[in-house]
Amino acid sequence: TCWARTYTNHWAVRISGDAQEADRIASKYGYINMGPIGSLQNYYHFYHSGTIKRSVLSSRGTHNFISMEPKVEWIEQQVVKRRTKR
Amino acid sequence: DYKVSNIHSAYFNDPKWPSMWYIHCSDNAHHCQSDMNIVGAWKRGYTGKNVVVTILDDGIERTHPDLMQNYDPLASTRYQVAMHYDPMPRYDASNENKHGTRCAGEVAATANNAHCTVGIAFNAQNGGVRMLDGDVTDMVEAKSLESTHPQHVHIYSATWGPDDDGKTVDGPAALARDAFENGIRTGRRGYGSVFVWASGNGGRSRDHCSCDGYTNSIYTISISSTTESGKKPWYLEECASTLATTYSSGESYDRKVITTDLRQRCTDSHTGTSASAPMAAGIIALALEANPFLTWRDVQHIIVRTSRPRHLNAPDWKTNAAGHKVSHLYGFGLMDAEAMVIEAEKWTPVPTQHICVENTDRQIKTIRPDHVVRSVYKATGCADNSNHHVIYLEHVVVRITITHPRRGDLAIYLTSPSGTRSQLLANRLFDHSMEGFKNWEFMTTHCWGEKASGDWILEIYDTPSQLRNFKTPGKLKEWSLVLYGTSIQPYSPRNDVPKVERVRSSPIEEPSEEYNIDDYTGPCDAECSDVGCDGPGPHHCNDCLHFYYKAKNNTRICVSDCPLGYYPADKKRCKKCFPTCETCLGSRSDQCSSCKSGYYLNEETNSCVTNCPDGFYLNDNKNLCKKCHENCKICTSAEICTECEHGLSLQGSTCAVTCEDGRYYSAVKKECELCHRSCATCTRPGIGNCINCATEMALEDGRCVTSCSSEYYFSFPKANGFKTCKRCDGSCSTCSGPGERNCTSCPEGYLLEGNICMVGTICKDATEEAWAEGGFCMLVKKNNLCVRKVLQQLCCRTCTLQG
Secondary structure, eight states: OOOOOOOEEEEEEESSSOOHHHHHHHHTOOOOOEETTTTTTTTTEEEOTTTTTESSOOOOGGGGGGGGGGTTEEEEEEEEEOEEEE | OOOOOGGGOOOOOOOTGOOOTSSOOSSOOOOOOOOOHHHHHHTOOOTTOOOOOEEEOOOOOOOOTTTTTTTGGGOEOSSSSBBBBBOOOOOOOTOOGGHHHHHHHHHHHOOSSSSSOOTTTTEEEEEEEOOSSSSHHHHHHHHHHHOOOOOTEEEEEOOOOSSSSSOOOOOOOHHHHHHHHHHHHTTTGGGGOOOEOOSOOOOTTTTOOBBBBBTSSTEEEEEEEEOOOOOOOOTTOOOOOEEEEEEEOOSSOOOOEEEEETTTTSSHHHHHHHHHHHHHHHHHHHHHHHHHTTOHHHHHHHHHHOOOOOTOOTTTTTTTTTTTTTTTTTOOOOOOOOHHHHHHHHHHOOOOEEEEEEEOOOOOOEOTTOEEEEEEEEEOOOOOOOTOOSSEEEEEEEEEEESSSOOOGEEEEEEEETTOOOEEEOTTOOOOOOOOOEEEEEEEEEESBBBEEEEEEEEEEOOOOOOOTTTOOOEEEEEEEEEEESSOSSOSSSSSSGGGGOOOOOOOGGGGSSSOOTTOOOOOOTBTTOBSSSSSSTHHHHHHEEEEOTTTSEEEESSSSOOEEEEOOOOEEEEEEEEEEEEEEESSOOEEEEEOTTOOOEETEEEEESSSSSTEEEEETTTTTEOTTEEEESSSSSEEEEEOOOOEEETEEEEEEEOOOOOOEEEEEEEEOOOOOOEEEEEESSGGEEOOOOOOEETTTTEEEESSSSTTTEEEOTOOEEEEEEETTTTTTTTTSSGGGEEEEEEEEEEEETTTTEEEEHHHHHHHHHHHSHHHHHHHHHGGGGGHHHHHTHHHHHHHHHH
């Protein structure tokens, strides 16, 4: 079977800085900082309302320049994972 | 809470209780117990109280009468739709989101409420994380695995995973992996979150649970299923990473598992490994109630030690070199709740986990159809690195990179140095993928307790199931062995006398034991418990009545109280204080409560020091550095400051904020206030607190007066110009200056002789006698003998008369 990746309009970002820094970077590129990811250190949940909710293509646009921010260490557009109940 | 004493009867009024065969026997025979011995654990008083279990699924119906009482909102949340804390399932016509509610009922359905069913840990708190009903991403999984309260939740139960369709290979991505590691490292206040996972449900699809990176992880307790009769259910996946088994449903003639269902109902349709994993979570909750200090690894060790093959049918039961019976179908066997709580009660934490990565040679090997690739690696268990040295194995992981034109044709085996052969992967009929495995981690539990060093053999079989392109054979690109375990033996291999009950622990030196533990029948030391001993001393006890501490040679010695230099730590163990402490509350340098000779306890830092630092003074007993008044920089006692903090000045022996003359610092008003009008300077309000007096007044005993009192004389202005009245010498009644030679009058009974007060009592007596004798005193005077003190006193009147 062939099932394509489904990209969402949510991102996981690792930022070397506190929540204020994450807010600043998020707003600079049009994201909304939804807060930390669990208790994982420096990981933040970003949401971009201008991106299609589900897409087989990864998101493109100026908001991708966020990865060039010096304090952004890692960013990943979240992909839908197929999970089944047993 | 249901009364524990009533559990002896093991009868509940819940309508489905009589049908719950996997918890209790149906024939009501006197000594009848089910194989999982859940009632046995209940009878010992463990029902899951104070243990929190969260179901990671499609939500739970918190309003269900069987779930309501034990529902814990702190263990519940909901993802996907922003942050929401209500895990109520989304209701639809097909009741699609019933799964979490069904799992929750198995763990913590309320007992004896005349509704439906009874949970295995019926007093545990139960929550739900609604994370499956919507898009699941790496981030959603990571948030769920960490929950919002990882210190509050003890056990996470998950009964989902990548498709069990026999062709999917998937596992936790970066964030979820971090969440697992974070959970076991910091969750449950450092003891580690316990993750229970359904081992897989793809038996009919010939799936293999090694292709599910969640259940295959060392951080999850992978639970498989067996039917009531001990047969392999149709959905069961065989797999080397399975740790243990609980009951579930099987064929139509097998009895079912009963649990809570959506819309406040009950069901017996819940089946598959989803029915088994929550049972395991419930049993683990009983063990955690018995001992909340069990680490995530302790829980796995206890499961390995207590699970039993019983009547479970499997063609591959084998006994590994550590004496554990293990199977690819059932792991170490059926879980035993009572045995687990007994072990948990007495458990000594296993030593620190060591991780040894053995990198094998990176020579690429071609995998030819119908042939086997065999790679042998001689492992040392990282013997050259004490931080990574593994002697006794726990989990063994094979990290492997293979390219292959058809992944489903591969089967992989690993044989330990002791000869235990695990199947890491079986052929998968439906897996046509050409992706192979890229750094995929296969895990086996089958070598648990065995030695790590020696030859490990990896075998890869390629069995073509259909025509395929043989021009591109598969390749074993690289593999490495990750050995998890300990460098010292975690417990005694004697299963009949569990290590956890034995106090003396020198397993490596077992042959040198002074007494044969089977032969000794003499009396035990008074500090031994009734478990017995293998010698007469306090170091021969099998278990201690009160406390024990470890001597230098690693021998454990039973004592009534922890000796000096030790503190009571977990359970009965006395642990060493910091070397400078005499008594303490913990092992750190800042947890001392008294100090060894030559050291003083700093009351602020609770540490032992050789000198009291600035701002502290040595107390009267010379054992405590007490803090000076907050205004003092240096002091010699609580009242006497010798140097003040910046901005303060020494006023007498106290420090105060410097104010201009005529004012003092009010600590209440935080400002300088006027002194009494008599004072030039003062320490406090009122006439009695002057330091110096206003012009024309003099300071007399802290008070300002216009003229000196009778027993005082006026002192010339000091260098600062302020006047004082000083007390006359004690021999004077009034005086004109300091000392005994400035008296101007004398107290009664004294006579003033040239500004000196002389004692006059003898003179009075002598006067009569002297006059009585007539010319004696005249003679004294004439002969200038008045200068002699005795004669002067005897003839005081004659001597003092002029002429």
